[in-house]
Amino acid sequence: MTASPSPVLPGSPVAPIFGAEPAATRDESIAHFRAKLAFETDASDVYAELSAGTASFVLLDTRGDAAWEQGRAAGAIHLPTARITSDAEALFPAGTNIVVYCWSPGCNGSTKAALALALLGYPVREMIGGFEYWAREGYPVQTDTGTATRAVDELVGPVGAPGAEVSGTRCDC
Helix, strand or coil: CCCCCCCCCCCCCCCCCCCCCCCCCHHHHHHHHHHHHHHEEEHHHHHHHHHHCCCCCEEEECCCHHHHHHCEECCCEECCHHHHHHHHHHHCCCCCCEEEECCCCCCCHHHHHHHHHHHCCCCEEEEECHHHHHHHCCCCEEECCEEECCCCCCCCCCCCCCCCCECCECCCC
């Protein structure tokens, strides 16, 4: 005997993916995903551009001093969110492209930092996943005592030979 699906009210949080609400049109989908890519990037793309020496942006760690000292993405500059309004214009010329990150996907610090920078007129993107995914994907982590690369966490990237990459990035997305 086959169970039939239970009726679900429109707008219900358990509505089928292609159920109560129609899928976006092609043009709506293109606009949405194009806009999303204008606001976000990821650790893999940041690392690829930094390691190729072609970075068209400044990578900005927006966490506090204690977090910065604990470790940061190699090549990042430190400017905590609380100091962006007072210090950014002295550090970055107008028009500088900035990629911001904070701790992790569970932290909205980079969103607050991105907003503060956008209010100052800077082109800005968030590095989704933050420092957590930078480290978990095996990219270089820097401290005041040096730089280390951790093993890739198999839950966030392909595992292989140390330093092995796929098409210049670790996820080959």
